[in-house]
Amino acid sequence: MPGGTNEADQPQSISSAPARSGQLGLLYGVSAYTLWGIFPLYFRALAHAPPRTVLCHRVVWSALFLAVVITFRKEWRALPRLLRSPRRLLLLGAGSVLIALNWLIFIYAVGSRQTLQASLGYFINPLLSIALGLIFLREKLRPWQWVAVSFAALAIVNMAWREAGLPWIAVTLAVTFGFYGLVRKKLDMNSLHALLGETMLLVPLSVPLLMLLPTGEAGPVTWVLMLLLGMATAVPLLRFGAAVRRLSLSMIGFLQYIGPTLQFLMATWVLKEPLDPTKLTSFVLCWIAIAIYVLDSLRRRAPQPVADEPD
Secondary structure: OOOOOOOOOHHHHHHHHHHHHHHHHHHHHHHHHHHHHOHHHHHHOOOOOOHHHHHHHHHHHHHHHHHHHHHHOOOOOHHHHHOOOHHHHHHHHHHHHHHHHHHHHHHHHHHOOOHHHHHHHHHHHHHHHHHHHHHHOOOOOOHHHHHHHHHHHHHHHHHHHHOOOOOHHHHHHHHHHHHHHHHHHHOOOOHHHHHHHHHHHHHHHHHHHHHHOOOOOOOHHHHHHHHOHHHHHHHHHHHHHHHHHHOOHHHHHHHOOHHHHHHHHHHHHHOOOOOOHHHHHHHHHHHHHHHHHHHHHHHHOOOOOOOOOOO
């Protein structure tokens, strides 16, 4: 019938909608983790500024940018109800401390040419999340998960033993972000609202510090990069949130390795950080751990733990 609907085409059109949503989710996920993966280049351009100053700028401009996003999405009305709970405020406070430490250490690592250690920390993070689930959430580990966690521990021990010191940047990044993910798991708020709450809690401390801390050689380019820190922080987070709504947790779990992989490549190929045999051995041990973990997850079809918001 002219102008009518072809019934044979209708099921195909309906069935193609989830496929299009999945493709869009994959695009959002890959772009989010790619942006997080190339963050070292952004913070290397700010390496001449003190890390504490960069952190304070990141907090202030992130809070302002997120406030604009919340205004645009007309979501302010939901926040007072969410923040009435003392438990949520306590968790937001804990999250704000953890994410501030994580951001500060990452900024310091990139500025001091230790991006490889930062990359190792984020490779270890999903495996540390398993251990935290065992300790705090009483989750049970499968045999192959124990093997994966053991290889990740060997990666740290190798660097500590052969380099005569604990790789504190990798360990601290993994621990702070692991506990941050644990706090977020307990916090029943979406990531956008939670990050706004965390940054707003840090603003009263950040603004006075900005007035006291030195800015280094702050030319026009430096100030532009500082001002854009809010957008650089929020955009990958928003894309990550859009991906989570469209993709399975298992797929997001696989995508999360894009970030530290790109950080590793940025450190070795672009930033020319030396990859000595000790570091390479630790990375190989970590990659073996990840391979074991991913293969076990595929075999069991179990979703992998996903960090809520990498750098």
